[in-house]
Amino acid sequence: MRSARWWRVGGIFFVLFPVGIVCHADLTYGPVSLSGNVQTQQILRHPEPEKWSIVQQRNTLRLRLEVDWIANGHLLNRVAVPWIQRAHFVALYRGVYDSVYDFLPGPRQEAFPYRGPTRRDGKLADLTDGAAHALRFESDFREVYTDLEFATLPLSLRVGRQMVVWGESDNLRMLDRTNALDATWHGGGVGLETWDDLRIPYWMVKAVYSGGRLGPLSDTFLETYWVPGLWVPAKIGFLPGRPWSAPTPNPFAGSPTGGNFALLKGTVLGRQGDYARTPGDNSQVGVRVGATTPQGLTLTLNYLYQRIAHDDGMNTTSLRGRNQCRFGTPGCTSAFEVARQNTLLLARGVLPAEAYYPYVHTIGLSASYADDTYTQGVWRMETIYEFGKPFADKRRPILILDSQGLPVPSGLFEVKKSDAWQAFVGFDRPTWIRSLNRRSTFFLTTQLFWQYIPTGTRRFQGQLSPTDKVRQWEVVGTVAASTVYLRGTLLPLAFFVLDPINRYSSQFGWVVDYYLRPNLIVRLAQAYFFVPGYGGVVDEAWGLGGLYRRRDETVLRVTYQF
Numbered sequence: 189m190r191s192a193r194w195w196r197v198g199g200i201f202f203v204l205f206p207v208g209i210v211c212h213a214d215l216t217y218g219p220v221s222l223s224g225n226v227q228t229q230q231i232l233r234h235p236e237p238e239k240w241s242i243v244q245q246r247n248t249l250r251l252r253l254e255v256d257w258i259a260n261g262h263l264l265n266r267v268a269v270p271w272i273q274r275a276h277f278v279a280l281y282r283g284v285y286d287s288v289y290d291f292l293p294g295p296r297q298e299a300f301p302y303r304g305p306t307r308r309d310g311k312l313a314d315l316t317d318g319a320a321h322a323l324r325f326e327s328d329f330r331e332v333y334t335d336l337e338f339a340t341l342p343l344s345l346r347v348g349r350q351m352v353v354w355g356e357s358d359n360l361r362m363l364d365r366t367n368a369l370d371a372t373w374h375g376g377g378v379g380l381e382t383w384d385d386l387r388i389p390y391w392m393v394k395a396v397y398s399g400g401r402l403g404p405l406s407d408t409f410l411e412t413y414w415v416p417g418l419w420v421p422a423k424i425g426f427l428p429g430r431p432w433s434a435p436t437p438n439p440f441a442g443s444p445t446g447g448n449f450a451l452l453k454g455t456v457l458g459r460q461g462d463y464a465r466t467p468g469d470n471s472q473v474g475v476r477v478g479a480t481t482p483q484g485l486t487l488t489l490n491y492l493y494q495r496i497a498h499d500d501g502m503n504t505t506s507l508r509g510r511n512q513c514r515f516g517t518p519g520c521t522s523a524f525e526v527a528r529q530n531t532l533l534l535a536r537g538v539l540p541a542e543a544y545y546p547y548v549h550t551i552g553l554s555a556s557y558a559d560d561t562y563t564q565g566v567w568r569m570e571t572i573y574e575f576g577k578p579f580a581d582k583r584r585p586i587l588i589l590d591s592q593g594l595p596v597p598s599g600l601f602e603v604k605k606s607d608a609w610q611a612f613v614g615f616d617r618p619t620w621i622r623s624l625n626r627r628s629t630f631f632l633t634t635q636l637f638w639q640y641i642p643t644g645t646r647r648f649q650g651q652l653s654p655t656d657k658v659r660q661w662e663v664v665g666t667v668a669a670s671t672v673y674l675r676g677t678l679l680p681l682a683f684f685v686l687d688p689i690n691r692y693s694s695q696f697g698w699v700v701d702y703y704l705r706p707n708l709i710v711r712l713a714q715a716y717f718f719v720p721g722y723g724g725v726v727d728e729a730w731g732l733g734g735l736y737r738r739r740d741e742t743v744l745r746v747t748y749q750f
Contacts, residue, residue, distance in 0.1 A: 219256040219264065224249070224281075229745040231374075231432055233297070235738035241295055243312075243431040243741075245288040251281040261339060274337040282385075284326035288312065292320060297427050298738050300435040301653050301725040310428030310437055323429050331389050342398040351387050352394060352413050354476060354490060356554045356568040357612050359666065360637050360730075361500055363490055363552045363570055366390075366413065366474060368497035372425035375433040376736040380697065380713055380743055388423065390415045390472075405479040407486075415472035415494070417465050421506070421545050422499035424458040435736060440539065449534075452510055455543035461495070462542055470495070483557075490552040495545040496577060502608060502639055503650045503658045503729040504577050508544035509586035509600035527587035527595035540586050541600045549575040565617030568635075576605040579641075579658060582649035601649055612637040625671050634667045652735065656727035663689050664730050677703040690728035693719050695736075711745040 215222040231244035258275035262268055269275075289312070296311040315323075333348030355363030367387035374381045392415040399408035425433030440449040440457070453462045463469045472494030480486045498506040512529045513520030520529060530540040552572035559565060581604035585597035614635040621630050639662040641648075650656025668683035679701040687693040697715040704710060717733040717740060719726050726734030 219259065221254045222251065223254075223750060224251040225747050225749040226250075227745060227747040229743060232742045232744075233431070234740050234742065235298060239295075242288060242293055243297070244286060246284060246286045249281075249283045251279075253277075253279040253281075271339055272336060273339040274335075276335040278331060278333055278335070279329060280331040282326065282328055282330050286324055289315070289320040289324040297431045298435075299427055299437060300735055301727075302738055312428055312431065314428050319429060342400065344396050344398075346394040349389050349391050350394065351384070351389050352392070352474070353383075354474075354488070354554070355552070356556055356570045357614065357637070358633070358635065360612070360635075360664065362572050362610050362612065363492075363554055365492065365497065365500060365550070366415075366472070366494070368420065368422040369499040370423045371433050371499075372423050372430050375425070376435070376715075376717075376731055376739055376741075380699070380715055380741075388420060390420075391418045392416070392472075399479075402479065404482050406482075408477070408479040410475070410477050412475040413473065416467040417470045419465075419470055419472050419495060420459060421461070421495065421543075422458065422497045432741075435739060449537055449539045451507075451539055452542040457506060457543045460543065461545035463495075463545075485555060485557045488554045490550075490554070490572075492550040492552070493547060494550075496548045497545070500610070501637075501664075501730050502577065502610070502662075503579070503648075503652075503656070505580040505601070505603060505651055506544055507541050507580075507600070507651070508578065508603045509541040509580075509584075509598070511586055511602070512540060523587055523595045524589075527589045530586060530598065531589045534588065539600065540588075540598070544578055544603060546576065546578055546605075548577055563615070563617065565615055568614040568616070569612065571609070571611035574608045574610075577608045578603045578605055579645075579647075580604075580649040580651065581647050583647050599654065604647055606641055606643040606648075609640045609642065610638070621671075625673065628672045630669050630671045632667075632669050634665070636663070636665045638663045650727055650729070652727045652729070653725065655725070659689060661689065662729070663687070664732075679703075685730075685732055687728055687730055687732050687734075690730075690732075690734055691719050691722050691726050693717075693726050693728050693730070693733040695732045707749040709747045709749070711743065711747070713743040713745075714741065715743075716740045 227248045227250070229244065229246045229248070230242060232240055233243045234240045255277040256274070257264060257277055258269055258272050259265065261270055261273055292312040292315060294311045294313055329349065331348070331350050333346050333350045336345040336347070338344070352366040353364055354366065355361070357364065367390060369386050370388050373386055392413050394413040395411070397410040399410065402408045426436060426438040428437070438448065451457065455461050474490070474492040474494070476488050476490040478486070478488035496504060498504055511526050512533065513526040520526060533540050550572055552570065554570045556566060556568045559567060580601040582601055584602035586600040586602070587595045588598040590596045612635055614633065616631070616633045618629040619632050624630070641658070641660050645658040645660045648658035650658050664685065664687045666683065666685045668681060670679065670681035672679055680698065682698040685695040695715060695717050697713065699711065699713040702710045717736045719733040719737060726737070728734035
């Protein structure tokens with residue numbers, strides 16, 4: 189009875205929500221303006237053509253408040269502030285109600301590694317009322333900051349909760365790593381969500397010094413930021429509560445009723461490592477310089493020093509196993525005693541491991557160039573080199589006692605650090621395809637990404653499954669095309685992502701936005717994940733047809749902007 193009742197309530201909310209607020213309008217009064225949007229989104233999962241289930245019914249309110257509280261050197265047009273030319277305040281609020289947690293539909297969700305048609309790992313209906321209530325709502329000021337422009341210096345500051353976006357790549361991040369990702373918003377594939385919704389904003393200070401022209405270079409600048417202590421890593425959601433996030437149940441679930449294993453030192457996977465959230469123990473910094481050459485080449489040189497968030501597609505480990513006897517336990521020297529101590533920890537509900545987010549040094553270069561002579565397109569590139577990324581070391585397993593009292597590997601590993609190189613090259617071009625569109629060009633974009641671990645990977649164990657292999661080289665390519673029809677009211681986009689290293693694991697997707705009115709948009713989108721001609725398990729860290737196979741989705745979204 190409860191399911192039927194809440195299905196009706198959720199359906200009514202879905203139909204009326206975007207319509208009932210059409211009467212709203214922009215609000216501007218002097219230096220104050222209020223804008224935003226309301227949005228409803230339905231996600232349908234269809235691992236097979238005849239099997240469809242709803243996994244999300246998210247309704248979102250976004251509000252943006254802006255105040256020019258200092259303009260032309262005057263506070264609210266009254267008091268002179270001669271050292272500040274302009275101060276602009278921005279607050280971005282996001283409130284969410286997901287009615288899927290009210291009617292809690294089935295069927296059971298399939299989980300990686302998809303080892304057979306009968307494998308199921310929980311459904312939304314398995315959630316308790318308390319667990320469903322905790323997931324139902326979100327209310328948060330995503331960004332709250334002030335921009336300050338000084339009157340006598342070419343310096344601007346942004347102080348507050350914000351996001352920093354560096355680099356040239358789309359969808360797969362390299363230099364865009366200041367803000368970790370929230371995979372509980374929507375994990376799996378690319379192209380269906382905005383990065384502004386996925387990034388986790390931090391309290392920080394950002395400064396930009398504009399150097400103008402410097403010799404032959406123009407538009408020179410120096411930019412830096414500091415996150416004073418409140419950094420958190422990438423956030424992860426598990427089945428059954430987040431059926432659109434990580435395609436696996438909580439790996440530390442002790443029982444179907446929800447008991448969880450704790451980690452060492454009070455750490456929590458996806459939330460907290462072995463550090464205090466203080467400026468002295470958890471600060472993140474970044475600096476970059478940029479300029480444009482006389483030939484039109486735009487360059488930036490970047491340096492970042494921050495904790496690794498484990499959200500860049502590389503198969504690093506966020507879990508460091510600890511053989512307790514190696515860290516000061518008196519008399520604990522034999523393999524048997526090591527395994528016994530770890531087994532005692534497990535009996536108390538504690539894994540002999542900790543959530544691990546060490547600091548990593550990153551240097552990077554980005555560039556873009558508009559080639560009007562030969563290709564009539566824009567070339568983009570980005571490369572980073574990181575020092576000391578953590579990988580699971582399969583030669584150093586964590587030991588426990590088996591049923592016969594003998595030391596055996598537990599499946600947890602200690603960590604070995606290695607450098608890593610990542611890079612991409614992209615090309616964008618407006619192109620006429622008159623057989624498909626006689627009035628507008630198609631915007632074509634393609635990108636090639638690669639990763640390389642120079643120390644070799646024979647010692648490394650992947651994190652997806654016991655058979656997961658960390659490869660020395662990883663490569664993935666993307667291609668996308670978009671255009672405009674019906675005088676700018678119909679905007680289709682199609683994209684394809686291919687991983688040629690891991691059995692050609694792939695994703696194909698398309699998105700169509702239709703503007704019923706300039707401020708009322710309907711979106712229909714689909715994503716398909718597949719591995720051509722292969723029915724086995726594919727371990728790959730990019731999040732394509734191996735990790736998200738059988739998670740094909742259809743998205744229906746209605747947005748009203750005001």
